[in-house]
Amino acid sequence: NPHLYTVLKGWGFRYKLLPDGRRQIVNYVMPGDLVGLQGSLMGEMQHSIEALTPMLLCVFERGELMSLYRAHPDLAYDVTWLASREESMLDENLLSVGRRSATERLAYLLAFLVTRARSAGLTGGAAEELPITQSHVADTLGLSLVHTNRTARKLAARGLLRWRDRACAVLDVDGLMRHARWERPAEGVRPFL
Amino acid sequence: NPHLYTVLKGWGFRYKLLPDGRRQIVNYVMPGDLVGLQGSLMGEMQHSIEALTPMLLCVFERGELMSLYRAHPDLAYDVTWLASREESMLDENLLSVGRRSATERLAYLLAFLVTRARSAGLTGGAAEELPITQSHVADTLGLSLVHTNRTARKLAARGLLRWRDRACAVLDVDGLMRHARWERPAEGVRPFL
DNA sequence: CGTACACTTGAGTAGGATCAATTGAAGTGG
DNA sequence: CCACTTCAATTGATCCTACTCAAGTGTACG
Numbered sequence: 001n002p003h004l005y006t007v008l009k010g011w012g013f014r015y016k017l018l019p020d021g022r023r024q025i026v027n028y029v030m031p032g033d034l035v036g037l038q039g040s041l042m043g044e045m046q047h048s049i050e051a052l053t054p055m056l057l058c059v060f061e062r063g064e065l066m067s068l069y070r071a072h073p074d075l076a077y078d079v080t081w082l083a084s085r086e087e088s089m090l091d092e093n094l095l096s097v098g099r100r101s102a103t104e105r106l107a108y109l110l111a112f113l114v115t116r117a118r119s120a121g122l123t124g125g126a127a128e129e130l131p132i133t134q135s136h137v138a139d140t141l142g143l144s145l146v147h148t149n150r151t152a153r154k155l156a157a158r159g160l161l162r163w164r165d166r167a168c169a170v171l172d173v174d175g176l177m178r179h180a181r182w183e184r185p186a187e188g189v190r191p192f193l
Numbered sequence: 194n195p196h197l198y199t200v201l202k203g204w205g206f207r208y209k210l211l212p213d214g215r216r217q218i219v220n221y222v223m224p225g226d227l228v229g230l231q232g233s234l235m236g237e238m239q240h241s242i243e244a245l246t247p248m249l250l251c252v253f254e255r256g257e258l259m260s261l262y263r264a265h266p267d268l269a270y271d272v273t274w275l276a277s278r279e280e281s282m283l284d285e286n287l288l289s290v291g292r293r294s295a296t297e298r299l300a301y302l303l304a305f306l307v308t309r310a311r312s313a314g315l316t317g318g319a320a321e322e323l324p325i326t327q328s329h330v331a332d333t334l335g336l337s338l339v340h341t342n343r344t345a346r347k348l349a350a351r352g353l354l355r356w357r358d359r360a361c362a363v364l365d366v367d368g369l370m371r372h373a374r375w376e377r378p379a380e381g382v383r384p385f386l
Numbered sequence: 387c388g389t390a391c392a393c394t395t396g397a398g399t400a401g402g403a404t405c406a407a408t409t410g411a412a413g414t415g416g
Numbered sequence: 417c418c419a420c421t422t423c424a425a426t427t428g429a430t431c432c433t434a435c436t437c438a439a440g441t442g443t444a445c446g
Contacts, residue, residue, distance in 0.1 A: 098335030142291030
């Protein structure tokens with residue numbers, strides 16, 4: 001439905017499907033993210049969303065967006081900031097899927113998710129415990145489930161991660177970043193709506 | 194440099210590099226597009242831009258953006274609209290690179306570019322003549338140059354395209370869309386800044 | 387003319403896909 | 417409480433898509 005939401009609690013993901021069922025997860029959503037902007041602006045969303053954990057959302061009425069832009073230009077600016085951040089995450093994911101090897105891709109994805117979780121305010125063990133299954137990872141990286149598993153096992157053998165209880169425990173973020181050849185950009189002041 | 198531009202004429206592309214030189218083209222820019230929004234909002238751009246043909250740009254001063262948001266909420270809305278459209282194009286490209294076969298990817302990319310060129314106001318043969326080389330295509334699709342060439346030859350043999358003069362002539366857009374299993378979403382009213 | 391770049395083609399290889407089967411944990415219903 | 421199903425993770429074996437290496441052609445340009 002064409003509403004705009006702010007995520008207050010929980011994890012989810014955005015994905016697209018091909019007619020024959022192939023699925024591509026394009027990004028994850030977590031607290032502080034804006035969901036449904038495309039639908040609000042352009043009439044219909046070109047992707048679907050699914051929850052990974054129970055989520056708590058704050059609803060904006062679809063029509064309110066224009067009046068918010070008139071009444072609160074600084075909030076409008078923040079909305080655009082968040083859209084722009086989403087764009088740069090997608091750029092990074094595209095680089096990963098297009099040009100990194102399977103191992104690098106997995107390492108990048110996990111480091112990326114932990115970094116985002118921390119910046120979303122999750123602290124301690126909560127940020128390093130990702131509520132995703134290997135099929136989510138496969139459909140994010142553009143790999144088969146089997147190969148994703150083998151790749152994960154390799155990184156697990158090196159002590160970088162551990163899979164248990166349909167969640168992934170990230171043990172060494174810096175190690176993963178090195179594997180992925182990822183230089184995390186410094187995130188400036190980040191608006192929370 | 195951290196300015197904001199509107200493209201008036203010409204084609205270009207946005208790309209990212211890995212430390213060892215691997216390149217991923219994340220999207221193309223053409224007339225009517227906004228360039229440099231990330232830099233204006235978040236301080237630094239996480240990608241580079243290169244021109245494919247001579248380009249004519251209209252410059253916005255970087256600091257003006259906030260005052261534009263205060264003075265012209267409807268323009269601010271249009272800026273967000275364009276950012277949101279960029280996001281949905283990136284989603285689509287990610288689906289393509291992650292889940293389509295080489296042939297499907299190439300077919301999708303060409304159909305996508307022609308569709309965009311038309312919606313940017315290029316008419317007649319100009320829209321079907323794409324000013325890109327096969328290495329651009331390779332770095333967009335996440336394929337090697339050699340395999341891109343072989344894939345292109347296959348589609349050329351079926352009469353869907355023709356390569357000449359470091360440009361690609363698209364002969365049958367509908368055929369390409371069918372090959373790619375791409376259902377082009379209807380684009381609503383589109384703002385030009 | 388010589389160099390550079392875009393495109394092309396052949397041959398051999400490898401990274402990842404597919405097919406198939408097993409284990410274990412978590413419901414679910416009788 | 418136990419058969420039955422389902423779903424996540426795992427592993428082996430085989431196949432194929434796409435990569436790498438290598439060489440050759442044509443065109444543009446200094």
